[in-house]
Amino acid sequence: MTVPAQSARPLRVIQVGAGGMGRAWLRTIVASPDVELVGVVDLDMDVARTALAETGAGPAQVGASLTELAAATSADAVVNVTVPAAHSPVNLEALALGLPVLCEKPMAESVAQCLPMIAAAERAGQLLMISQSRRYYSQLASLREVLGGLGPVEVARCDFARAPHFGGFREQMAEPLIVDMAIHQFDLARDLMGADPVSVYCESSNPSWSWYAGNAVATAVFTFAGGSRFAYTGTWCGPYPETSWNGTWQLGASGGGVRWDGDHLPTAYAPDGAPLAVHERKVPEEIAGSLAEFVACLRDGTEPATAGWRNVISVAMVEAAVRSSAEARVVTIAEVMDGARETAFAT
C-alpha cells in the first residue's frame, strides 16, 4: 500500500456525495485534526454548496468532476458518500488517480461489482477501505474485551427493529433492509464471531403496512466456519417497539454470554448466571472511528479489517441472503464468490 502522507500534516481529502449522510461526514471531517477538507464533489453542485454552508465545513472547492477537483486541490485521499450504485465508478476513478478511498458501506450492490474495485486498489497500490461505522463504539470495545475471555462465540443473535421514513433510494430498492441496513449487523457478526461465514438461509418479505417498494422484513440464519450460528431478525417498518440502530445482540460462548442493547454498556454472565465485570472504554465512534482508522492505516501502512478485499465477505453475506430468500434454499458464500468471479471476468 502506498502511503500518501508520511508527514504529520492533515490529509487533504475530497468528499464525493453531499446528501444526507454526506452532511454527517462533512461535520466529522471538519472536526478531525487528522484531515483537511479541500473539495466537495456532487452531481448537483448546489447540493454541495448548500451542504458546505449548512454544516460550516467551508471553505472548500466545489465541483462535479472528481478528476478535475483532485488536480486542482492536490488531494491526498477521497471519502465516497454517494449512493450505493455510484460507489464503484467513484472508487474506480479515485484509485485510477492514485488516491486511497474511504467509501461508505455497502462497497457495492453485488460481489461482482466489488471485485474490479478490489483489483483496482491492488493495481494502484492504494487502500480502499469501507466505512462500516457500526464497528466503532466505546461499548463495543468493552464488549470485545469481555467476550475475548469467554472462548469462541458459538451462538449469536441480533434482533433489529426500526421504522424510518427515508424517502429516496431506499424506498425503491428490492431488498432495502438486507442490502442497505443488515450489512451493518452481518459485518459486525463477522467481527464479533471472529470467523468467516459459510452459508445462509434467509426469508424476506414486505408486510401490508410497509411504505417500502421492496422487502423491509427479513430473518436469516448464517452458519460460520466451525459450525457456529448467527441468527438475524430485522424489520425496517415496525410494528414492534424499536431497538437501537445497532439492534439487540446476544452472544454465547463456553465461558459465558454477553448481551448488548446497542445503546448501553453490555452485560456479561458466566455460565452459572453470575455477572461478569464489563469495563468502560473510550474510542472514537461511528464515522469518526472509521475516519481515524483510515488515516492511521495510511500513515503506518497497516490494513484495516474493512479493507475492500476483506469487506467483500460482508457483501457476499448480503448477496447470499438475498439469493436465499429469492430461491428458498441454503446459499453458500463460496457459490456467491465463485459466481461473482465468473461474472466479473465475463464483463
Ligand SMILES: NC(=O)c1ccc[n+]([C@@H]2O[C@H](COP(=O)([O-])OP(=O)(O)OC[C@H]3O[C@@H](n4cnc5c(N)ncnc54)[C@H](O)[C@@H]3O)[C@@H](O)[C@H]2O)c1
Ligand atoms: N454508516 C451509516 O450509518 C449510514 C447511514 C446513512 C447512509 N449511509 C450510506 O451513505 C451513502 C449515502 O447515503 P445518503 O443517505 O447520504 O444518500 P443521498 O441520496 O442523501 O445522497 C447521495 C449524494 O450523492 C450524490 N451522488 C450520487 N451519485 C454521484 C456521483 N456519481 N458523483 C457525485 N455525487 C453523486 C447525490 O447527488 C447525492 O447528493 C450510502 O452508501 C448509504 O448506504 C451510511
